[in-house]
Amino acid sequence: MRSPVPINAKPASIKDIARLAEVSHATVSRALRNSPLVEPKTAERIQRIARESGYRTSAAARSLVTRRSNTVGVVVTSIADPFVAGVVSGIEDTANQHGFCVFLANSHAEPDREVSVVRSFEERRVDGIIVAASRVGAQYEELLSHVQVPIVLLNNQHPSVFAHSVTIANAQASIEVTRHLIALGHRRIAYLGDAQGYQSDTERFSGYRKALRAAGLPLDRRLVVRGDGKPESGRTAMARLLVLADPPTAVFCYNDLSALGAMREIRDHGLNVPHDISVAGFDDLYISEYMDPPLTTVRQPMQQMGSMAMERLLQIIASGDAGPDVEVPGELVVRGSTAPPKKDL
Amino acid sequence: MRSPVPINAKPASIKDIARLAEVSHATVSRALRNSPLVEPKTAERIQRIARESGYRTSAAARSLVTRRSNTVGVVVTSIADPFVAGVVSGIEDTANQHGFCVFLANSHAEPDREVSVVRSFEERRVDGIIVAASRVGAQYEELLSHVQVPIVLLNNQHPSVFAHSVTIANAQASIEVTRHLIALGHRRIAYLGDAQGYQSDTERFSGYRKALRAAGLPLDRRLVVRGDGKPESGRTAMARLLVLADPPTAVFCYNDLSALGAMREIRDHGLNVPHDISVAGFDDLYISEYMDPPLTTVRQPMQQMGSMAMERLLQIIASGDAGPDVEVPGELVVRGSTAPPKKDL
DNA sequence: ACAGTCGATGCACACGTGTTCATCCCCGTA
């Protein structure tokens, strides 16, 4: 069942190549890196020999002397979250483009995992860390602030000193969503948020509140419910709204997955989206335009944000610093899940 | 904006700890690994000093001598694919559990990326590789067969010698889906597949064919269309089916994302799922039960499959070999997207 | 012909860790 090559054959080293080419290992080292110090002809010969013998430079040995691993660590709550997956995809693409490899680790928002992951990254001497965990508790902050390599936070700009960030304009985008619902004629608009203490939730809720206030609408605390950002909890949170004596005519959801669950619950109550209740989300997952009805939401350029975070990190690694924190705008995408409320309400 | 710690401060080495503890670096090495050779009292003292000075063992230096990196490489077509993300989540969880870190790399099914990724993994001396790329072309196979570390293929058992595999019982599950549609009374059942030459597609199609034959139904080539596994191509492929003079009354889709697009196209033609056309998928993404209607599909235990692949790899790394290849069964999950065909057809 | 210059290459050390072997010290026993 296995290849004919013995599995424990130790890989060819630079010295093996040197012996074959009848030069010193120093010359091989230079030749393989295309140093101008070595004569073109011998360089070519050495490279040919290396190629033929399947030589692969040992990144471990190299990084030991260069103090660079060309490696970054990425911590996420869960890669199974489609938003996170989009971001990581962007990160990996630009990392690969620059010769970097990415270590991926789930934290599942468990403090134990968080410390073990960061420790592991430190041991592996990553050149930088990207945290897309959305929640940076006090203990986690303490941990990260002692890390010796640059850190970029994604969707979590931290008030403190130890990290740079790439975020989306949560408040502004939320204002636009809420304004959109108000403009349609809604007056009882619910907020279905996330209870895990994410900064994004705080900011999105604050945008929702501001828009209400600007329109002279009251903030009804009973219309504010929270889940965990997954469909099932969106569903149960929506259920709490539907049993109200005076249920909302529109719901602004923390993210598209919550909205998915909310829509499901609404249908199961025999109501129609958007005819009876309008639903808006946040993220614009690439399934969202295929939902029935297609979901009104805020487009968050996930891949691009990941890409920006990575480029930012690379710049810090190279030049020691990057400019001010980046905030990308969100784009309101109006689709079929939002409509004017029924006249008789 | 930065931590007070100078960024280029070189991390404490084992020798620094040795100096502080007034012992040799050998003793430190032993103490940190809890070797019985060192006196418990001094071991404790050394560990305290190491902890206080924030020492982190250099994985690079260690792996240089141990010839083990405690690292695995994972190649996927795209982490943005929710199925892939589920699998990778399972992989990472069990890897982390065993002290391993995972390198994640997208290949985007581009041959260039594939070779560069594998080369990069080799340089980093990963202890093993998991390929969840679903497609292993001739060139890729040639590449992988020369790799010196164990390889586990996911959903792509390869007839050759160089790799182990974890797969789902594609053919059997597809037979069950098709049988389910036949049992509902359908006689014109389409197959909406994947055109990228994935083995999964071949097997699922073959299951579809077998079930038709077993029921004495003819295979109509016009009812077989293919896309790329994403919603948009599911939509366009469905469009080709809808313009037929005698369109199908049911569609079995290669995966849930294709089904999502197909359902959208059906609705856009003013038709109803499942009343006019039944739709079945494959994967059971965790959004699928929230679709409208909820999707009939085959549950593929993504996380568990990832976990199994990783455990398999670990076993090969540890003991040199693992048993025969693993095939997990798929579970037909019947939901609202499939129903008997209209009587008048 | 000779000194000086420059291009190409080798020598030797460093990076941080694990491990074998030797050394040293302390204790018990003959």
Place this chain on the structure above:
DNA sequence: TACGGGGATGAACACGTGTGCATCGACTGT
């Protein structure tokens, strides 16, 4: 007291690569 044994520790080498410095040969200009 002398000897042996065992437990704890240090010295030294190896892992594979990069690089400063020395060396060596060839070429140029006088």
